Amino acid sequence: QVQLQESGPGLVKPSETLSLTCTVSGDSVISYYWSWIRQPPGRGLDWIGYFFHHGTTNYNPSLKSRVSMSVDTSKNQFSLNLTSVTAADTAVYYCARFRRPDYYMDIWGQGTLVTVSS
Amino acid sequence: QSALTQPASVSGSPGQSITISCTGTYSDVGGYNFVSWYQLRPGKAPKLMISEVTTRPSGVPDRFSGSKSGNTASLTISGLQAEDEANYYCSSYTNSGTLVVFGGGTKLTVL
Numbered sequence: 001q002v003q004l005q006e007s008g009p010g011l012v013k014p015s016e017t018l019s020l021t022c023t024v025s026g027d028s029v030i031s032y033y034w035s036w037i038r039q040p041p042g043r044g045l046d047w048i049g050y051f052f053h054h055g056t057t058n059y060n061p062s063l064k065s066r067v068s069m070s071v072d073t074s075k076n077q078f079s080l081n082l083t084s085v086t087a088a089d090t091a092v093y094y095c096a097r098f099r100r101p102d103y104y105m106d107i108w109g110q111g112t113l114v115t116v117s118s
Numbered sequence: 119q120s121a122l123t124q125p126a127s128v129s130g131s132p133g134q135s136i137t138i139s140c141t142g143t144y145s146d147v148g149g150y151n152f153v154s155w156y157q158l159r160p161g162k163a164p165k166l167m168i169s170e171v172t173t174r175p176s177g178v179p180d181r182f183s184g185s186k187s188g189n190t191a192s193l194t195i196s197g198l199q200a201e202d203e204a205n206y207y208c209s210s211y212t213n214s215g216t217l218v219v220f221g222g223g224t225k226l227t228v229l
Contacts, residue, residue, distance in 0.1 A: 004163075043222075044120045044207065044220055044221065044222040044223045045156075045207055045209070045220040045223070046220070047216060047217065047218040047219065047220065049217075050217075058217055060216055060217075061215050061216060062216075094163075094164065096164075099169070102152055102169060102170050103152040103154070103209075103210075103211040103217070103218060104152070104154035104166060104169040104170070104209065105154070105156070105164075105166065105209075106166045106169070106175065107166075108156075108163045108164040108165070108166075109163055110161070110162065110163045111163070111164075
């Protein structure tokens with residue numbers, strides 16, 4: 001049974017970098033595409049992007065200049081970095097397994113709330 | 119403002135059927151069969167309910183079904199149960215550059 005778990009700081013200061021990790025259990029991080037999605041308080045879901053371990057990435061154009069994703073195959077983890085954060089980046093961040101070429105997320109983590117505040 | 123339009127809320131009594139709509143454009147819902155539906159409940163990981171418009175993953179009750187007509191996709195839940203109370207989000211591939219777009223979510227209340 002595949003499970004995902006997000007981890008990282010719950011509080012980030014404005015202008016700093018938000019860094020989150022997603023630990024994959026029950027599957028190999030090199031076998032699939034992986035994605036990040038976020039949900040600001042009281043709002044809907046927003047697509048952040050996906051990546052594949054050999055370097056293929058696709059980021060939401062609205063975040064592209066600030067976002068990067070990477071993988072640590074030795075720990076079976078993948079990560080999200082979002083630079084120069086503002087209060088608008090406050091959200092619950094989800095990691096999910098992304099199924100291409102059909103464009104859906106079949107396994108999700110529980111999500112982690114990240115608040116941007118000084 | 120979300121790219122796909124969903125009703126903010128729907129409700130139904132146990133045993134009844136409800137339908138949640140998801141309206142987009144030909145750039146997303148209408149042009150591709152890549153619509154999916156997710157169930158979000160507090161404290162739980164989001165759950166995929168429907169993929170590729172009509173495909174129900176293993177473990178999802180057959181009370182859940184998906185369909186599409188033109189630029190509008192729909193999720194129908196028949197034989198409503200109390201455990202179905204949740205927020206439901208639709209999603210679609212889009213050729214606009216964002217790749218994946220979501221609806222604003224629909225809160226389902228089982229009366």
